[in-house]
Amino acid sequence: MTVSLNAYLFVSGLLFAIGFFGVILRRNTLVIYMCLELMLNAVNLALVAFSRYHNSMDGNLFVFFIIAVAAAEVAVGLAIIVALYRKRQTVMVEELAELRN
Amino acid sequence: MADFLFFLFSALTVLSAFLVTVSRNAVNGAMFMILSFVGMACLFLLLEAYFLAALQVLVYAGAVMVLFLFIVMLLDADKARSVRPDRLTIVAATVGGLMLISGLAYVTFGPSAAPSTELPAITEMPQNATAENIPFTTASRSFGYGLFTKYMLPFQVTGFLLLIAMIGVIVLSKKIDASGDEPAKQKVAKS
Numbered sequence: 001m002t003v004s005l006n007a008y009l010f011v012s013g014l015l016f017a018i019g020f021f022g023v024i025l026r027r028n029t030l031v032i033y034m035c036l037e038l039m040l041n042a043v044n045l046a047l048v049a050f051s052r053y054h055n056s057m058d059g060n061l062f063v064f065f066i067i068a069v070a071a072a073e074v075a076v077g078l079a080i081i082v083a084l085y086r087k088r089q090t091v092m093v094e095e096l097a098e099l100r101n
Numbered sequence: 102m103a104d105f106l107f108f109l110f111s112a113l114t115v116l117s118a119f120l121v122t123v124s125r126n127a128v129n130g131a132m133f134m135i136l137s138f139v140g141m142a143c144l145f146l147l148l149e150a151y152f153l154a155a156l157q158v159l160v161y162a163g164a165v166m167v168l169f170l171f172i173v174m175l176l177d178a179d180k181a182r183s184v185r186p187d188r189l190t191i192v193a194a195t196v197g198g199l200m201l202i203s204g205l206a207y208v209t210f211g212p213s214a215a216p217s218t219e220l221p222a223i224t225e226m227p228q229n230a231t232a233e234n235i236p237f238t239t240a241s242r243s244f245g246y247g248l249f250t251k252y253m254l255p256f257q258v259t260g261f262l263l264l265i266a267m268i269g270v271i272v273l274s275k276k277i278d279a280s281g282d283e284p285a286k287q288k289v290a291k292s
Contacts, residue, residue, distance in 0.1 A: 002103060002104075002220050003103060003104060003107045003147070004217035005217050005218055006209040006210065006214060006215070006217055007107065007111075007209075008144070008148070009209050010205060010206070010209045010210070011111040011114070011115065011144070013201070013202075013205035013209070014115050014202060014205065015114065015115060015118055016201070017198045017201035017202045017205065018115065018118045018119050018122060018198070019118070019122075020197060020198060020201060021122055021194050021195070021197065021198035022121065022122030022194075024190065024193055024194035024197060024198075025122060025123075025186055025190060025191065025194040026122065026186070027186055028127060030127055030169070030172065030173055030176070031121075031122075031127055031130055033169075034121060034130060034131065034134050034169060035121065035122060037134070037161075037165070038118055038121065038134070038137065041137075041138065041141055041161070044141075044153075044157075045141060045144060045145075048145055048148050048150050048153060049148060051150070051237060052148045052149060052150065052220075052237060053218050053220060053221070054218075054221075054237075055221035055236055055237045056234070056235065056236065056237060057235035057236065057237055057238070057243050057244070057247050058235065058247075058251075060150055060152075060153060060237070060244070060247075061235075061244065061247045061248065061251075061252055063150075063153055064153070064156070064244065064248075065252075065255055065256075065259055067153075067156055067157070067160050067161070068259045068262075068263065069259065069262065070161075070165070071160055071164065071165060071263075072262055072263050072265075072266035073266075074165050074168060074169070075168065075266055075267075075270050076266050076269050076270055076273070078168060078169070078172045079269070079270045079273040079274050080273060081172065081176075082172060082175070082176070082273075082274065083273050083274065085176050086276075091176060
């Protein structure tokens with residue numbers, strides 16, 4: 001018996017839900033960003049599983065592009081966080097609420 | 102055997118992902134994140150996407166997480182007072198996560214779940230590949246084939262995006278003082 005496609009999709013969705021949980025729960029910008037990466041990775045797993053079970057390379061190529069874009073996104077996001085920290089001396093989201101009201 | 106490995110690696114991935122969300126210390130969280138990415142690479146291996154497994158370890162567990170650890174240690178975020186999330190946030194996060202998981206379980210294992218497809222046999226070399234339809238192979242050669250035929254334009258756009266990101270990071274990390282302006286260049290002291 002081999003592992004079914006639905007099992008892979010369940011693991012992928014579970015990882016996505018955990019990432020979502022972390023994004024809502026945590027107050028540290030860096031940890032929120034890590035949880036976002038987790039959600040991105042969960043989607044990668046779903047794409048690879050679909051690609052394998054559909055016998056097509058398209059999903060794998062999409063994951064390749066997602067990895068490249070995620071690397072660029074992480075670099076820019078962390079640069080923004082560092083710039084914010086230099087200006088405000090904090091990374092906690094409660095203290096970064098200028099746009100409220 | 103494949104079943105056992107699947108359960109082992111998915112348990113590793115999911116557990117360490119959960120520990121990322123609940124660990125107090127951001128450095129511990131980053132370490133668990135690396136573990137989670139390695140588990141994900143093992144799942145890619147089980148799906149016979151060997152090139153992507155290598156890429157996952159190199160780019161995510163290597164480059165991205167080193168960048169994260171560097172920033173976490175540079176900003177020394179643990180020195181700042183750790184804010185406990187209030188009760189409403191905990192309830193909202195738990196309820197939202199559980200709703201997602203229950204909906205997911207219904208879709209994948211419920212009565213109306215899509216029937217599982219057969220695992221197709223792998224063709225070893227992409228000989229029967231056309232520009233429209235590239236069959237799944239374990240060879241990284243079919244990656245190159247796909248990138249240079251069907252996905253030529255996205256490939257070039259991705260390269261350009263990396264260049265833009267590089268320039269953007271350089272601009273963002275220029276020194277900016279509290280008033281939002283660039284500080285004036287320091288005058289050389291007159292002797």
